[in-house]
Amino acid sequence: MVDYILGAESDQFTENLSRLCGVEAKWVKIRLFPDSEVCPRIQNPEGLKGASVVLVFRAESGRIAPSRYLMLYYLTAMNLKEHGVSEVIAVIPYLPYCRQDKRFLPGEPVSLRYVAQLLEASGVDCIVTVSSHVMGTETPLQDYFSVPAIDLDGFKPLAEYLKSMGRSYSNAVVIAPDEKSLRWAEEVRMEINAARAMYIKKTRDLVTGEISITAPGEDLSGLEVIIVDDIASTGGTLVRAASYARSRGASRISLCFIHPVLIGEALPKLVAASDEVIATDTIRSEVSRATVTKLVASTLSRI
Ligand code: R5P
Numbered sequence: 001m002v003d004y005i006l007g008a009e010s011d012q013f014t015e016n017l018s019r020l021c022g023v024e025a026k027w028v029k030i031r032l033f034p035d036s037e038v039c040p041r042i043q044n045p046e047g048l049k050g051a052s053v054v055l056v057f058r059a060e061s062g063r064i065a066p067s068r069y070l071m072l073y074y075l076t077a078m079n080l081k082e083h084g085v086s087e088v089i090a091v092i093p094y095l096p097y098c099r100q101d102k103r104f105l106p107g108e109p110v111s112l113r114y115v116a117q118l119l120e121a122s123g124v125d126c127i128v129t130v131s132s133h134v135m136g137t138e139t140p141l142q143d144y145f146s147v148p149a150i151d152l153d154g155f156k157p158l159a160e161y162l163k164s165m166g167r168s169y170s171n172a173v174v175i176a177p178d179e180k181s182l183r184w185a186e187e188v189r190m191e192i193n194a195a196r197a198m199y200i201k202k203t204r205d206l207v208t209g210e211i212s213i214t215a216p217g218e219d220l221s222g223l224e225v226i227i228v229d230d231i232a233s234t235g236g237t238l239v240r241a242a243s244y245a246r247s248r249g250a251s252r253i254s255l256c257f258i259h260p261v262l263i264g265e266a267l268p269k270l271v272a273a274s275d276e277v278i279a280t281d282t283i284r285s286e287v288s289r290a291t292v293t294k295l296v297a298s299t300l301s302r303i
Contacts, residue, residue, distance in 0.1 A: 001052065002021065002023050002050050002052050002053070002054050002300055002303070003023065003024075003051040003055055003088065003263045004023060004024055004051055004052075004053050004054070005018040005021060005024070005025045005026070005027045005050065005054045005175060006025070006026045006027070006028060006053050006054065006055050006056070006076070007025065007027065007028065007055070007056045007057060007058075008027070008028055008030050008040075008057055008058070008225075009027045009028065009029055009030070010027075010060055011056075011057075012286075013056065013058050013093070013281060013284075013293060014027075014056055015202075015295040016291070016292050016301075017054070017056060017091070017296060017297055018133050020293060020297035021054075021297050021300055021301065024276070025055075026042075026043060026044070026047075026048070026053075026279060027040055027043045028041065028043065028057075028076060028099060029041045030072070030289060031076060032290070036065075036068065036272075038068050038071055038072055038075070038088065039075075040075055040076045040079075042079060042080065042083070042139065043074065043200070045080075047140040048080065048083055048084070048085050049084035049108075049116065049303065050084060050085075050086050051053070051085055051086065051087075052085075052086060052087040052089070053080060053085050053088055053089070054091055054129065054300060055073065055076055055077060055080070055088055055089065055090050055091065056090075056091040056092075056093070056197060057069065057072045057073065057122075058075075058093060058094075058281075058282070058283060058284050059094055059096075059283050059284070060283065060284045060285075061145050061260045061261065061262045061265070061267075061283050061284060061285030061286070061287075061288075062263060062264075062266075062285070064096075064261055064263065064273055064283065065266075066096035067096075067098060067206045068096060068263070070096060070097075070115060070118065070119075070163040071126070072120060072198075073086045073090055073119060073122065073124075074094065074119070074121075074122045074161055076296070077090060077119070077122035077123050077124045078122045078123060080123070080180065080236075081123035085117055085253070087125045087126075088123060088124050088125055088126075088128045089124075089125065089127075089300070090119065090124045090126070090127050090128070091128045091129075091130060091296055091300075092127060092128070092129045093129065093163065093281075093282035093283070093292060094129075094130070094259045094261070094282045094283050094294070095115075095129040095132045095133075095141075096129075097111040097112055097114075097115045098112050098132045098133035098141075099133045099231075100112060101113075101134050101137075101139065101144075102271075104206050105206060105207075112134065112144050113144050115256065116144040116145045116149075119145075120145065123277040124147065124263065125147055126144060126147055126148045126149075126250050126303065127148070127149040127150065127153055127303060128150045128152065128296060128297070128299055129140075129141070129149070129150070129152070129156050129160050129256045130151075130152045130153075130154040130259075130268055130280070130282050130292050130296070130303075131151070131152070131154035131155065131210070131259070131260065131282075132151050132154060132262060133230060133231070134182075135151050135153070135230075136183060137180075138186075138244050138279045139299070144260075148274075149300075150299060152292070152295050152296065153187075153295075154226065154230070154258035154259075154280055154282065154292055155159070155184045155187050155188055155258065156187075156191070156295060157280055157290045157291060157292050157294070158182045158188065158228070158256055158257075158278070158280060158290050159187070159188045159192055160173040160290065161278060161289055161290035161291075162188070162191075162192050162226070162256065162278070163191065168193075169192045169194040169195075169226070170193060170194070170195060171192055171195060171223060171224060172192070172223065172225065173195060173196055173197070173198060173220060173223050173224070173225050173226070173250075174186075174188050174189040174192075174194050174196070174198075174225075174227075174228060175195065175196040175197070175198055175199065175200065175225055175227045175228070175241060175245060176197070176198070176199040176200070176227075176228060176229070177199070177202055177227060177229050177238060177241040178199060178200070178201065179199050179201065179235075180199065181199065181229055181230070182199040182255075184228055184230070185197040185198070185199065185228050188228050192226075192227065195223075198218065200241060200244055200300075202237060202240075202241075207258070209280055209295065217248075218247060219248060220245055220248040220249050220250040221248070221250075222249065222251050223232070223248030223249070223251060223253065224249055224250070224252040224253075224254070225245040225249065225250040225253050225254070226253075226254045226256055227241045227242060227245065227254070227255050227256065227274075228256045228257065229241075229254065229257045230257065230258050230259060230260065231256075231257060231261055231264055231290050232255070232257045232259070232260060232261060232262055232266060232270060233261040233262070233263055234266055235262065235265075235266030235267070235269045235270045236266065238255045238257065238270055238273070239270065239273045240303075242255060242270075242274050243273060243285065246273075252275050252276075252279075253273070253274040253275050253276075254274060254275060254276040254278060254280040255270050255273070255274045255276070255277050255278070256278045256279070257278075257279050257282070258270035258279065258280050258282060259279070259282050260279035260280075260282075260283050260285035260288060262282060262283075262285060262289055267285075267286070267287065278290060281293070282291050
């Protein structure tokens with residue numbers, strides 16, 4: 001049983017989670033020093049002794065600073081434990097560094113494993129995240145952690161949002177921008193009763209990061225296309241997939257993804273390439289229309 005939800009001052013996500021869990025919210029005041037060092041100050045920490053606390057922060061789209069974001073958890077969890085908190089459950093809606101889950105090139109770090117060790121060293125007792133980049137792979141998130149690590153499926157709230165729009169998708173094709181994401185496209189297709197799901201083949205150059213697409217010659221004339229992915233970072237993957245769909249005759253294109261990292265000009269590019277851009281609120285953004293808070297709250301109620 002959780003006693004408090006602790007998050008950054010007046011973040012809507014924390015407020016919603018607190019309401020859905022029926023648990024009081026407490027606040028952390030985040031101060032940034034001129035050199036960008038972060039100082040999260042727990043408000044009234046005395047009352048937290050012996051408590052079980054959910055700690056939740058959100059990164060901001062376009063200005064995401066993954067290392068600083070992780071330091072927020074590290075510094076606050078450490079501090080909570082020093083103030084006598086008995087249990088810290090870290091809800092990390094977007095877990096950074098997951099894409100570097102192995103050494104792709106000799107000498108590279110296995111960043112995800114090191115990040116897991118960092119979080120554990122801060123005293124975190126359990127991790128709850130949403131669609132980490134290793135979800136559905138041979139090495140699930142739990143394999144990187146010794147404490148419980150719960151990886152929730154963010155495509156469910158995304159599909160729920162699509163359904164809530166009251167449109168019929170019986171003529172729609174759900175497209176995954178790579179083979180790995182086909183299972184998520186299939187999941188969304190089933191949830192929204194779309195006609196079919198397919199993937200396009202994407203190859204990323206390990207050194208330059210350049211993406212090339214080898215697309216099948218599908219005829220998408222007059223069809224609605226929903227392209228789904230876990231992350232939009234530079235937006236390159238989704239823009240290429242959208243331009244493929246457009247070239248095959250798609251009449252309407254929706255870009256749906258879980259984590260709106262959206263660096264630089266990514267969002268205007270996605271908007272220009274499609275008819276609609278929909279993300280979840282794992283990261284705060286202007287396209288965060290679907291919420292993962294209900295999913296997180298129902299998970300917390302079972303811990
Ligand atoms: C890759 O494996 C991921 O699923 C995303 O497709 C990728 O991270 C998106 O990155 P970007 O928006 O920079 O193309």
